[in-house]
Amino acid sequence: xxxxxxIPVAVILGQLTLGLVNGSFYAMxxxxxxxxxxxxxxxxxxxxxxxxxxxxxxxxxxxxxxxxYWAALLLAPLAVGLLGIVVERLLLRxxxxxxxxxxxxxxxxxxxxxxxxxxxxxxxxxxxYPVPSALAGVLNLHFMFLPLYRAWVILASLVVCFSTWxxxxxxxxxxxLRAATENAPLLQAFGVNVPLLVAATYGGxxxxxALAGVLxxxxVLVNSHMGTELVIVVFAVVVIGGMGSIVxxxxxxxxxxxxxxFTKVIYPEASNIVVFVIMALVLIVRPAGLFxxx
Amino acid sequence: xxxQRLAMALAAVWAVSPYAARAANDQVVIGDIDDMSxxxxxxxxxxxxxxxxxxxxxxxxxxxxxxxxxxxxxxQNKPDIGASKFRQWADEDGLTLLLGGSNTGVNIAxxxxxxxxxxxxxxxxxxxxxxxxxxxxAYTVHYVYDTTSLANGTATAIVNAGGKSWFYLTADYAFGxxxxxxxxxxxxTHGGKNVGAVRVPLxxxxxxxxxxxxxxxxxxxxGLANAGTDFSNSLxxxxxxxITRTMKPAALLAFLTDIHSLxxxxxxxxxxxxxxxxxxxxxxxxxxxxxFAKVNREPTMDQAGIYSATLTYLxxxxxxxxxxxxxxxxxxxRTRINDMFAKDGYIRADGVMxxxxxxxxxKSPQESKYPWDYYKIVRKMNGEEAFGPITGLCPLxxx
Numbered sequence: 121x122x123x124x125x126x127i128p129v130a131v132i133l134g135q136l137t138l139g140l141v142n143g144s145f146y147a148m149x150x151x152x153x154x155x156x157x158x159x160x161x162x163x164x165x166x167x168x169x170x171x172x173x174x175x176x177x178x179x180x181x182x183x184x185x186x187x188x189y190w191a192a193l194l195l196a197p198l199a200v201g202l203l204g205i206v207v208e209r210l211l212l213r214x215x216x217x218x219x220x221x222x223x224x225x226x227x228x229x230x231x232x233x234x235x236x237x238x239x240x241x242x243x244x245x246x247x248x249y250p251v252p253s254a255l256a257g258v259l260n261l262h263f264m265f266l267p268l269y270r271a272w273v274i275l276a277s278l279v280v281c282f283s284t285w286x287x288x289x290x291x292x293x294x295x296x297l298r299a300a301t302e303n304a305p306l307l308q309a310f311g312v313n314v315p316l317l318v319a320a321t322y323g324g325x326x327x328x329x330a331l332a333g334v335l336x337x338x339x340v341l342v343n344s345h346m347g348t349e350l351v352i353v354v355f356a357v358v359v360i361g362g363m364g365s366i367v368x369x370x371x372x373x374x375x376x377x378x379x380x381x382f383t384k385v386i387y388p389e390a391s392n393i394v395v396f397v398i399m400a401l402v403l404i405v406r407p408a409g410l411f412x413x414x
Numbered sequence: 415x416x417x418q419r420l421a422m423a424l425a426a427v428w429a430v431s432p433y434a435a436r437a438a439n440d441q442v443v444i445g446d447i448d449d450m451s452x453x454x455x456x457x458x459x460x461x462x463x464x465x466x467x468x469x470x471x472x473x474x475x476x477x478x479x480x481x482x483x484x485x486x487x488x489x490q491n492k493p494d495i496g497a498s499k500f501r502q503w504a505d506e507d508g509l510t511l512l513l514g515g516s517n518t519g520v521n522i523a524x525x526x527x528x529x530x531x532x533x534x535x536x537x538x539x540x541x542x543x544x545x546x547x548x549x550x551x552a553y554t555v556h557y558v559y560d561t562t563s564l565a566n567g568t569a570t571a572i573v574n575a576g577g578k579s580w581f582y583l584t585a586d587y588a589f590g591x592x593x594x595x596x597x598x599x600x601x602x603t604h605g606g607k608n609v610g611a612v613r614v615p616l617x618x619x620x621x622x623x624x625x626x627x628x629x630x631x632x633x634x635x636x637g638l639a640n641a642g643t644d645f646s647n648s649l650x651x652x653x654x655x656x657i658t659r660t661m662k663p664a665a666l667l668a669f670l671t672d673i674h675s676l677x678x679x680x681x682x683x684x685x686x687x688x689x690x691x692x693x694x695x696x697x698x699x700x701x702x703x704x705x706f707a708k709v710n711r712e713p714t715m716d717q718a719g720i721y722s723a724t725l726t727y728l729x730x731x732x733x734x735x736x737x738x739x740x741x742x743x744x745x746x747x748r749t750r751i752n753d754m755f756a757k758d759g760y761i762r763a764d765g766v767m768x769x770x771x772x773x774x775x776x777k778s779p780q781e782s783k784y785p786w787d788y789y790k791i792v793r794k795m796n797g798e799e800a801f802g803p804i805t806g807l808c809p810l811x812x813x
Contacts, residue, residue, distance in 0.1 A: 135626070138626070139623075239451055240802070245642070245672065246675050269654075270622075328750050330522045339654075340619070340650075341650065345643070380779060384627075391623075
């Protein structure tokens with residue numbers, strides 16, 4: 121029983137665990153995208169850039185202001201989220217009511233500008249962010265050694281995803297947000313400040329991306345390209361889960377992370393396309409996505 | 415009014431485009447096509463252009479009474495962009511020399527243009543040894559390093575130190591596979607064993623899955639047949655997952671900038687092969703000091719190499735009194751290269767610039783005494799040992 125389909129069980133368990141780590145990042149990023157699309161109808165192509173900015177905010181905060189990891193976990197998303205609100209107020213709001221393509225183009229342009237500027241200032245090769253000392257150890261799971269930090273990423277992501285789902289689906293604030301998407305003028309007539317609500321939603325989605333960036337910074341080298349490739353996978357995750365579906369984003373993020381992990385054992389060369397193959401299949405069978413409403 | 419503004423805008427675009435500054439025949443035009451914005455941009459990139467300009471200034475700014483001008487472009491790691499830019503410069507701007515930046519795939523495409531347009535191509539940043547074998551041309555010079563010399567350096571050193579069984583983490587494109595093949599041959603020749611390999615897509619976000627497979631193979635050595643950010647990220651993850659406790663990592667290609675990014679804590683003890691290091695001798699330190707003053711980083715072997723290549727070309731032009739490509743190439747293959755980059759280097763029939771290479775080991779944080787003090791020399795290889803004999807795969811060598 122030490123092999124399944126000719127693959128050692130230890131390897132399978134190891135890949136399952138690593139898939140969950142990657143899936144945690146997918147889930148957190150696609151969650152932010154789903155919130156922004158679901159509540160605002162904006163296809164936020166700048167999501168990867170906000171993720172990169174979150175990582176850079178943590179790195180620069182540590183280098184220049186001595187802000188440690190735990191404070192950065194709070195401050196970096198806050199700072200980047202505020203930037204998101206400024207972007208929404210100054211730029212995005214002019215595009216509401218137009219074809220979603222305009223929002224996509226604007227945010228895509230923003231992403232290129234941010235990444236290009238970071239590249240200009242910091243170069244391409246990236247910088248190391250130290251793993252916080254409290255999480256520096258290794259867990260012996262018997263089938264593999266899991267760095268404590270990666271276990272923390274899974275835990276943190278699950279907490280964040282569940283809280284976001286809870287706020288939107290189960291609280292009064294969430295109900296108001298959802299009402300704003302259904303019928304904004306009516307909600308406004310009830311005295312709710314809808315533009316503020318929308319700006320806060322965008323800021324919140326952006327902050328989620330920045331938080332994922334801070335969580336990722338000790339795992340990968342912080343560099344200007346870190347969000348570019350990731351954002352495309354994350355878009356595929358959102359499409360598979362169902363555009364705008366919060367549960368769909370979380371579940372498909374985690375599941376696709378695991379599937380990708382298995383692909384890396386069975387046929388590594390395909391590991392960067394497997395998500396897109398699944399996306400194509402899902403679009404053929406269920407165009408609204410696995411959790412989307414027709 | 416609208417049309418007027420459009421016309422103005424078009425005029426402005428035209429004014430800054432290369433068409434406006436079209437070179438007449440009274441200029442020597444040196445082009446540089448490199449990855450200026452992607453994963454390899456720090457290895458050579460914009461600082462490489464700075465090094466070219468330093469070389470031109472050191473040469474006096476003109477040759478044969480003609481002004482020396484430069485062109486540079488970003489190939490974005492796309493072979494078609496590199497090749498079409500090269501063709502355009504050759505047709506419209508009177509290009510006399512092209513310096514090829516990083517990426518083997520792009521350089522293979524550009525070599526075809528070099529042969530068609532009869533413009534010398536000095537490959538600086540790319541490693542694939544096929545450039546002087548299957549893909550060789552009469553106008554290609556492979557100047558800094560190739561996959562053969564990297565494998566001869568690092569793989570030999572590690573096998574001789576007892577690392578007999580190898581598993582490779584390979585970048586899934588021309589460069590990675592050529593590097594893996596070169597290392598595999600060296601390992602076998604020295605009595606080692608190749609256990610397996612996993613081909614990783616270029617620019618993968620996560621290497622941990624691949625690393626676990628490497629660990630499961632039970633091999634003693636983890637051969638990293640990748641470069642740039644891929645190399646740094648895979649080594650970083652190997653440390654984090656404790657792979658480096660059971661396997662010895664081998665950097666088949668690592669640049670000074672990679673070690674700088676990783677930090678000595680992570681990179682210490684690593685073996686690597688380099689054509690040049692800034693802290694070798696007074697000449698290299700003098701160049702590094704001037705370079706540092708301009709870009710605030712110590713030069714990589716590629717940046718030193720592109721400086722040397724520019725000077726080597728200009729000296730040949732001066733010697734033959736012409737920019738005629740065939741005359742210049744004949745002169746280049748006749749003379750020895752002696753400067754801060756190479757001692758008694760020479761360009762062989764297949765286009766390889768044969769020169770000394772160094773096997774280095776990365777210092778520990780305690781051993782490093784000053785900023786950028788990263789390497790200690792393990793072994794110096796002479797040119798013949800590093801680049802090996804002519805294989806015969808390049809038709810130019812059949813005479």
